[in-house]
Amino acid sequence: MSEEYLVNIEHEKLSFFTPAGEVKALNDVNIHLRQGEVLGIVGESGSGKSVTAYSLIGLTADPGKLISGSLYFNGHQVDQMTEKEMRKIRGNEISIIFQDPMTSLNPVYTIGNQITEVITLHTNKTKEEAKARAKELLELVGINEPEKRLKQYPHELSGGMRQRIMIAIALACEPKLLIADEPTTALDVTIQAQILELMMELKDKLGMSIIMITHDLGVVASMCDHIAVMYAGRIVEYGTTDQVFYEPKHMYTKGLIRSIPRLDTDEHQRLIPIEGTPVDMLNPPKGCPFGPRCEACMKICLKQNPPITEFDDTHYTYCWLQQKEAMERLAADSSAKSSGGGEA
Amino acid sequence: MAKNPISFQMDLDPADFLPATEEEKQSQVIMRDSISFWKDGFRRLRKNKVAMVSLAVIIIIMIFAFIVPQFYPYSYDMQIKGANNLAPMQFSAAEQAIIDAGGSVFPHFFGTDSMGRDYAIRIMVGTQISLLVGLIATAIILCIGPLYGAIAAYAGGWVDLLMMRIVDIIYTIPDVLLIILLSFALDGPLKALATVPGFTWIQTVGTNMISIFIVFALLYWVNMARMVRSQVLTIKQSDYVTAARALGVKTSTIIRKHLMTNCIGTLIVCATLQIPSAIFTESFLSFLGLGVAVPLPSLGSLASAGLNGLYTYPYLLFIPAAVISLIILSFNLLGDGLRDAFDPKMKK
């Protein structure tokens, strides 16, 4: 189904079977992405954002198992592929940039070796051609003196430089999809902007899609077409960037937005943090996972998982507050007094 | 995607849509207890079956080595007439006569050696000697190593450089060669010293044993010194110590709280693993005839003596060999367990 999507993840359920018990890392996750689009997956650590992306190229860490659901890439069902078929996709059609450039490069090989490796693996290029291509890639990602860099070892380069190298490796085979797993978290703020700019520039040049995984809403706002907000292994809200930013429906999304520093308001506003601690995935709460931290939490939220509420083709959320009964009660309440954390 | 907005028709109680109280919210949050480092470590150690079994084996061996010989009817140097080279549980002709006459004779569980000495008590005393060697050697190392390492790390600069160069040199000297050489060279002087009143104990222990201890004191502490030095250096530069200092915590508190907790785990592990290595070395030297003085047995010298009659009395070799292996194995496994439990860096 849906040939139009480059990435199509449907009802994915994935669990990690740890010695301490089953951790339901992903619960009914749906992701759709067209060629050339950028999707941002936002959430705190452990919310399942990386697991979602990794499962797409079979990089799920060891005790993790896909329970149900199907994953399509470019019309092929990825979860049915053999390891050998997967290998042809990895690094070739789907590439990943990891969070920590300091540890993601092998310390005992030169930069040149690590870039040409992926080129010779997926193309018929000779060693010399691969080397020429590697040089070209380094220029593309804005590294000066590429000739010299190719002969250097990772520890001789700075963090920003290494992340550029990681991008060069990822782009080596002109992938259709680039997964960027918190690509700027480990970098200095000034370098962050450069790296993001570079990624967007290359996206336009090469026409690829990007899945951007981050816990930083500021990062996704500038570059994503769609945003999926994840919490405790579920997508709690999904919509276009404008919808999520200007009409957030889920209380968690609202909390995230309130906690971004804003420069466009004149008055001096305090940042409002989200109270409480993240969910213990081994002992998740019975109802809505965000319930215990939600300021508008209702009794039902602690008993039952909320159903889906769809606002239009692109915007949906899982929140009891968006249900008819809650709306009615809130309407009745607000006629009496004004509520602080109300609707957008 | 299933499109049925708000058509999730169930019997929903309107009362459920009232705000939840704080208690109701908190009842859903299950917090894992936070526990102290030591408690956590002991809990993990207790869960480690292999380590607990090893600990039990070590305790049993210690009982046999240190307590049982006090009550044993035979002594390690007592030669029983006519009871040479008895097989395990066998009695000599004289003893058999006593039994036939209705008397009772304590059995020779492991038989006797060529000089008619009960082998079981010799094994027990031998184990005692071997364990003592391991424990004393480790105690010596524990005194020198950490102190040396800590001084080097704290002093820093050229003092540190010089001290570590010395460590480098000592590290590359082959230890066994030096032990052999030293036990050889110290033999005479120590024998002379043993005649002096107050030093006669040297005679009993044997000059070789003293040499072994001297070499341990000279050479074996380097690993521990290196470890403690790097540990202290890391801690000195670590963010939490900087943070503690910035908060105005006293230096003594920092040392006690951060340094000790970080080092003691590693030191315990290191010491536990040092004991078998010392026993290993002693048994090896005893085997070459450079160990304890006769008639005092050690497991190594027992095995060495057993080698001569290997084909006729194989148990004379295999029993001490098995005991050595069991001791080393238990200490190694316990050490591994301790490391898993207490070495914070090993925590995954």
Added chain:
Amino acid sequence: MTRYVLKRILLAIVTIWVVATLTFFLMNMIPGGPFLSEKAISPQATAALEAKYGLDKSLWEQYVTYMNGLLHGDFGLSLKQRGRTVLEIIVTKFPVSAKIGGMAVLISLVLGVSLGCIAALHQGKFWDRFISVFATLGIAVPGFVVCTLLSYVFGAKLKLVSTLGLSDWTSYILPVTAIAFYPTSYIMRLMRSSMLDVLGQDYMRTAKAKGLSGTKQLFKHALRNAILPVVTYVGPMLAYTIVGSFVVEKIFVIPGLGGSFITAINGRDYTLIMGTTIFLATLVILMTLVVDILYKIIDPRIKYD
């Protein structure tokens, strides 16, 4: 790099000098001199002998003479094997020991590294447990126990191989196995834990994400990093091999340097003890030096300061 190598060479030379000096003075601490045990020698004969071996001079002069000799490869004359120099004895005995030791080192490296890898790749499964049990036993059982057990079972009981001397190739099997036993087990453990550590590293995830095959991930990316701790162990392993050879050569009656060293100790052949000690220590120190330099080449991260 050059600076580092020079520094290490200098340190090695100092260490060798320390060992040689230590050996010399320890040997000269023995009271009565080496000829005390020989019975009924006239004072004139003793004096003649002492003059021959240079023992009539002051300790300092003897030291200078001995050190000077060492620099020229002169280890002096053997006291007990008349007419043979210590160097001669070392030169004839050493190749035998080196052959057995070399084989043992090779076998323990190959077996230890490969089995350690297999254990790490099957973490928690049957092969891991099997190999781990074997390795734990291997470092707990002393070499002489392994030796005697092997010779008892395969030599005396089964009569499969020769247990004395080095008559044919089968006679190499037991001594080499006995020497290789401990280092193999140790390397297995070392390799397993370092491999597990490496497999959890981020760059292994990168390698997988590149689409590399399992073998390529293992051989190119994991092995080279995981083998580093094993390389540092090769120095100490050499010392173990030498120690192992003492016992093994004694039990299997092999005409090597280890056996000759034991004989020298029992026969109080001071010059031979001294010579052999200095020779073996130098060997270990030089090998450690080579290994250290090799390590820096394999691991580019180390700075040469």
